[in-house]
Amino acid sequence: MFHWLEKHPFFFAVGVFVVIAFAGLIEIVPNFAQASRPVIGTKPYTTLELAGRQVYIKNSCNACHSQLIRPFKAETDRYGHYSLSGEYAYDRPFLWGSKRTGPDLHRVGNYRTTEWHENHMMDPAAIVQGSIMPAYPWMFTNKADIDTAFAEQLTDQQFFGVPYNKPVPMKDGTTQTVKLAKSVAEAHADALAEAKEVASKMKNQDVKDAVARGEIPEIVALIAYLNSLK
Numbered sequence: 627m628f629h630w631l632e633k634h635p636f637f638f639a640v641g642v643f644v645v646i647a648f649a650g651l652i653e654i655v656p657n658f659a660q661a662s663r664p665v666i667g668t669k670p671y672t673t674l675e676l677a678g679r680q681v682y683i684k685n686s687c688n689a690c691h692s693q694l695i696r697p698f699k700a701e702t703d704r705y706g707h708y709s710l711s712g713e714y715a716y717d718r719p720f721l722w723g724s725k726r727t728g729p730d731l732h733r734v735g736n737y738r739t740t741e742w743h744e745n746h747m748m749d750p751a752a753i754v755q756g757s758i759m760p761a762y763p764w765m766f767t768n769k770a771d772i773d774t775a776f777a778e779q780l781t782d783q784q785f786f787g788v789p790y791n792k793p794v795p796m797k798d799g800t801t802q803t804v805k806l807a808k809s810v811a812e813a814h815a816d817a818l819a820e821a822k823e824v825a826s827k828m829k830n831q832d833v834k835d836a837v838a839r840g841e842i843p844e845i846v847a848l849i850a851y852l853n854s855l856k
Contacts, residue, residue, distance in 0.1 A: 665712035667797040670779075670788045670804045671854065674817040674824075674842070677775035678851030681844045683721070685762065692723030693732040693855070706733040716788055718778075728759060735856040740827040743849045748830075762845075766833055770847035776813035779806055821846045824853075 632638065671679065682688065695701050697708040709732055714720055742753070748766070750759040782788040783806060790806035807813035818837070824846050825837040833843050 664715040669794040674820040674850045677770040678847035681848045688721045690727035691731045694722040705730045735853045744828045765845040768844045770842045772817045
């Protein structure tokens, strides 16, 4: 058999290809599948966090900030542990980015506070010396789109199996459950409750007053999203 293959290089090449392809299916594919599963501590986004993610995309924050820490010492020293595939299990679309005009934000929730984000978004140059990032004052008055965020949650659960209303294991051994509202009104109520917690740590009185009236400014939703990046 082997002598025959040696005399017929085409069939020899086909045989090698089949063997390598089979080995790939057995060894490589399962590893990719395992790596893409949610890692412990990764939970679905709340309605408010998804609304903030939409603000992030709408204002093209991903054009200047990546969310992908590469496994190089220079990056892990600055930004924290390198990114894992399973941490993006609930991201649609991915916001990896392709350039960094500003720092990577994949783990920004570990080292920036609500108050820091509030001040930074209003006047970046006053917080980070030499920053070329523009200010975003309209986020303090524009209203977050909770309806679209809730619709995205419904789609994620129905078509992608995102585990809302199910306990998700966390790194400290506990579990957390992200609730999926049963109606638009309930989604607004849940988002407002979370917004009140975020606003309580902010100084801008107009934002506090808006949340007290039942409104959710974009800045509150954006900060909720940034705080979730850990």
